[in-house]
Amino acid sequence: MKKRQTVTLKHIAEALNLSISTVSRSLKNHKDISKETIALVHAKAKELNYFPNIFAQGFRKHRTHLIGVVVPNLTHYYSSTILEAILEEAEKKGYHVIITGSKDSYDKQIELLNTMLHLGVDGILLSLTRDTYNVDKIIKYIEQVPLILFDKVSRKVPCTQVIIDDEQAAFNAVKHLIDTGRKRIAIFKETNDSFNSLKRYEGYLRALKTNNLPFDESLVYSSKYIPLEQGRKLAETVLKNPQRPDAVFCITDNCAVGAMQVFKKNNIKIPEEIAIVGFSNSLASRIVNPNLTTVDQPGSKVGKTAINYLIDEIDNPKENYMDYKTVEIKTNLIVRESSIKND
Amino acid sequence: MKKRQTVTLKHIAEALNLSISTVSRSLKNHKDISKETIALVHAKAKELNYFPNIFAQGFRKHRTHLIGVVVPNLTHYYSSTILEAILEEAEKKGYHVIITGSKDSYDKQIELLNTMLHLGVDGILLSLTRDTYNVDKIIKYIEQVPLILFDKVSRKVPCTQVIIDDEQAAFNAVKHLIDTGRKRIAIFKETNDSFNSLKRYEGYLRALKTNNLPFDESLVYSSKYIPLEQGRKLAETVLKNPQRPDAVFCITDNCAVGAMQVFKKNNIKIPEEIAIVGFSNSLASRIVNPNLTTVDQPGSKVGKTAINYLIDEIDNPKENYMDYKTVEIKTNLIVRESSIKND
DNA sequence: TAGATTACCGCAAACGTTTGCGGGTTAATT
C-alpha cells in the first residue's frame, strides 16, 4: 500500500540493453542518437509508463518548472479569475504553480518570496500588498529570480508589469456619465491612493477636463479602504452635500453597491436622480438592483499575459532593466441600468 | 544577474572544518553530535543563510513537502475560502500547495491526479468533478498516495472525506420555514442529484416528515445544474403552479437569487407571499434585496480540517480502509429578511 | 590496568538524471 511505482531510466535501459545515457538522450531526441533507437526508447518508456523524476531533474538542472505566485488575497472574484487563468496557461506550458496568500501583510509577503526562492521556483508572479511602500527588498528578489508584477503593482520596481488600463477605463466610465447628461459627477476613491486608485482618479480628472466640466473638490470622496461598508459611509456624506451630485463613479463595485443601498434607502432614484458606475464587473454588479454599470476587468487575460511574460523571461533572461515593460490590458465599460434613464 | 546564492552543507562544513555528514546531522540535532558542535553548526548556518536544497532532499528522501490540490473550480467564493484555509494551514505545517483546476472535466481531473503523482506530492486533496460517476481510477490513486476528498465527494471512494452536514443543514433551513408558519414549502434541486444535492433533499424530506407536513411532489423543482439562470427558470414554472408554494428552499444561493429576481418582477412580495432560503452564505446573499436567509458553510474550517487530516495521514500511513472516516463540518442557518415577515 | 562502554565524528554509497568526453563503426572522400 502507498507504493508508488517508480520506473527510472535504468529500467528502460536494462529492458532495451542500452546505457542510461543513451536512454536519457533518446528521450530528448538528441541528435547523437539514431532514429530507430529513439523510437524504441520512446515506445518502451510509454509501455513502462515512465515519467522523469522531477526532483532528480530539478536537482541536476536547477530548473524546477515550478512557478510561485504571491497574492494578497484569493477570495476576491477578480483575483480568482486571474489565478485560474494562470493555472491553465501554466499547465499548457508544462509548468506547475504554487500559490500563496500574503493576507495583505508586507512582512508575510517578504517571507513568502523567501520561501519561493528556497523552494527553487523558476520564476515568481507577484501582486503587491497594499502596504508595500518600500520596494528595496522586492528589488533584491528581482536580482535573483525572474519576477513580474501583476494587478497590484508599483512603478518603483524595475520589472515587467501587467495591469489593466485603469486610467483609460476610468476616463471611459466618466465620459459615459457625461455623455448621458450628467454634470456633477462625484468620485469615491482611496485616501492615500494605491496605484490603481490613483490611475482611476487621473482618468476621472482627464474626463472632466476633456469635456470642459469644472473640477469640484467637494465631489471627491475618499476613505482609507473601499469595501462595501465604506461605500455606505461615503454615500451618507454625499447626502449631506447641499449641492448633491447627479452621478457617482465608484472605484470598486463593492463600494458602489454600498452606496446604492444607502441611496435606495433614502428614496433617491437610481439612475434618475443619481447615476452610479462601479469598477470590476463583479458578480454583485449583476445581482444588485438596478444592475450596476461597471468596468469589466478581464482577469483571465491579465493572468494569461502575466504568466506568458514570465515564462518568456525564464527562457530568455533579461540582461538589463531597459528590457522591462508595462503591459496594459484593455477593459470594457459595461453599461447597465444604474447609469441610464429607464426605457 | 539572476544569480542565486546557493550555500550548501559543504560550505558550512569547510568553514567549520567538519565533515558534511556531521553538519547534516547537526542541523537535525542528531544525538550522535555534541551540543557544542550542534550550536556551532546552527550558528554558521544562520550566518551563511543556509537553506537546504529541497530538490536534493526530496530526491533523497522521497518526501517533498508538497501537497497537490485538485478542484473543479476556484472562482466560486466557497471554493476560494476553502483554498485560502488550505494554503494557510499548509504553510503553518511546513508544506507547500500546488493548486490545479479540473474545470469540472473528469478526464482533466484524472490527468491532473497523474501529474500530481509524478510531481512527487506527499498527498492529494481532491474535490470531485460533477461527472465523476466511475471512481475506479480514483481508487487507483488512493493506493499510491495519501488522498482525501473534500466538498464534492463520493461515498464510493474509500478514503477520509471532509464535508459539511448537508442533510442537517437542509433540515434546519426547512424547519425554520415551518417554524415561521410556512405550509407549502418547495425545493429547488438538481435533477440527477449530486452528493450534496441528494443530502439536502433528504434533509428537506426529513423536516417535512418530522413536522407532519405532507409531501407534495409538485413542489419539487429540479434542473440539471443550479446556476442563477436556472433559478429564474424554475421560479417561472413555480408561477404556473395553481397551488403556489409559500416558501422555497433553494439548494444554492445563486438559484435563490435568480428565483427572487423573477418573483420580484412579478410583484410577488418576499417574504410575505413567498419566503426564500438559500444555501452558501455567498456575497450575493448579503447584497440582494431583501437579504437572503441562507446556510453558512464555513469553508475555512472545511479546508483546515481537510489538510490536517491529510498531513496526519502522510505522517501515519493508514493500513486498511477501516481507518477512514467522514468528517462533517457543522453549518449555521443565517436568518435574514427573505424568510421572516418584516418588522 | 585491561577491557568494555560511550560519545563523537567521518567515509562512502546511494537517490535519478544530465552531459562532457572519448571510443568504436560504418560510409564517404581522396
Add this chain to the structure above:
DNA sequence: AATTAACCCGCAAACGTTTGCGGTAATCTA
C-alpha cells in the same frame, strides 16, 4: 587503401543530501 567524417553510443562524474557503518578517543567498570 588510407584517411576523414559522420554517426552512434557508453563511461563516469556531478548535483546536495542522508545514513549505515566503522573508527577513534575518552570515560567507565571491575
